[in-house]
Amino acid sequence: MRPQRIALVTGANQGIGYALVEGLAARLDAADLVLLTGRNPERVAAAAERVNGTAQVEGRVLDVTDATAVAELAADLQTRYGGVDIVISNAVGPLSPDRTQAEQADEFIAVANGGATAVLRSFAPVLRPAGSLIVVASSLGTLDHLDAKVQPLFEDGHTLDQIEQAVEDWRRTIHADTHADHGWPDWINIPSKVAQVAAVRAVAAIRRTDDLAGDTLIASVCPGLVDTRASRPWFEDFSEARSPAEAVQPILDLILTRPIDPSTYGELIRDGKVLPWLGETTD
Numbered sequence: 001m002r003p004q005r006i007a008l009v010t011g012a013n014q015g016i017g018y019a020l021v022e023g024l025a026a027r028l029d030a031a032d033l034v035l036l037t038g039r040n041p042e043r044v045a046a047a048a049e050r051v052n053g054t055a056q057v058e059g060r061v062l063d064v065t066d067a068t069a070v071a072e073l074a075a076d077l078q079t080r081y082g083g084v085d086i087v088i089s090n091a092v093g094p095l096s097p098d099r100t101q102a103e104q105a106d107e108f109i110a111v112a113n114g115g116a117t118a119v120l121r122s123f124a125p126v127l128r129p130a131g132s133l134i135v136v137a138s139s140l141g142t143l144d145h146l147d148a149k150v151q152p153l154f155e156d157g158h159t160l161d162q163i164e165q166a167v168e169d170w171r172r173t174i175h176a177d178t179h180a181d182h183g184w185p186d187w188i189n190i191p192s193k194v195a196q197v198a199a200v201r202a203v204a205a206i207r208r209t210d211d212l213a214g215d216t217l218i219a220s221v222c223p224g225l226v227d228t229r230a231s232r233p234w235f236e237d238f239s240e241a242r243s244p245a246e247a248v249q250p251i252l253d254l255i256l257t258r259p260i261d262p263s264t265y266g267e268l269i270r271d272g273k274v275l276p277w278l279g280e281t282t283d
């Protein structure tokens with residue numbers, strides 16, 4: 001039987017991605033298909049096996065640093081099913097405080113930024129009307145987290161190619177050890193998250209009118225602090241942290257609620273509310 005709705009989550013064999021798949025499997029229907037994707041075949045197969053839910057769940061190997069593989073999967077889903085309904089770019093590589101940021105930057109940026117860009121490029125065109133394309137970012141992703149010197153690189157009005165170039169220029173400064181001189185912070189997670197949100201804004205700016213007419217949502221989201229492999233090395237106090245299953249509920253509400261609230265379109269959303277791109281104002 002041809003599935004009714006197709007959903008896909010990247011980096012879904014553990015953490016928030018896995019909880020997103022579980023949540024989708026619980027909240028979609030038996031005729032719907034959720035693709036649990038990740039880079040490692042054994043981990044993907046084991047995770048897909050563990051999910052209990054109503055919708056069908058299938059594991060698919062997808063290394064998001066391989067933009068060709070991302071494009072091929074999008075094309076395959078377009079051919080087979082006529083497109084996709086829910087796409088969540090969630091993958092993040094491990095980042096350890098015990099190794100230098102420069103040592104880890106290439107892989108981290110390739111997964112978080114290369115991955116999000118590849119998903120936006122290949123999956124936005126195959127998103128069906130009333131669909132959702134979501135990038136899991138962070139509250140660190142608002143522009144005010146960057147020094148004024150580098151903020152202009154990510155301001156509205158840039159194309160996805162320009163955002164990608166800004167990320168590449170930043171990556172080079174890390175290896176040249178000149179990032180601080182240019183105004184980049186040491187912790188690579190911060191520019192990475194700002195660039196993800198900026199990439200979503202660049203794509204959304206072009207598609208806004210058509211997407212709103214079709215009740216289609218493109219947005220980035222902030223899950224809050226969640227105890228996972230990604231967060232564990234960087235925070236000591238998890239007393240306020242949510243479980244992955246708790247953290248994904250507002251994200252799933254956003255994805256599954258129709259009609260969409262136009263004020264959320266293209267924005268960074270935390271618990272259903274827009275986080276202002278330029279930061280909170282005090283007045």
Ligand SMILES: NC(=O)c1ccc[n+]([C@@H]2O[C@H](COP(=O)([O-])OP(=O)(O)OC[C@H]3O[C@@H](n4cnc5c(N)ncnc54)[C@H](OP(=O)(O)O)[C@@H]3O)[C@@H](O)[C@H]2O)c1
Pocket residue numbers: 010011012013014015016017037038039040043062063064065090091092093094111136137138139222223224225226227228229230231
């Ligand atoms: N945890 C938090 O408190 C928090 C807060 C704000 C934002 N976030 C964001 O939420 C998202 C999910 O984070 P998380 O905490 O759930 O992280 P996590 O538990 O470390 O999970 C990351 C997932 O990404 C996968 N991955 C790594 N490299 C990949 C690649 N090249 N291709 C495909 N998948 C790959 C990992 O697969 P392997 O198992 O094979 O490594 C894993 O399944 C990230 O965007 C993160 O920045 C998290």
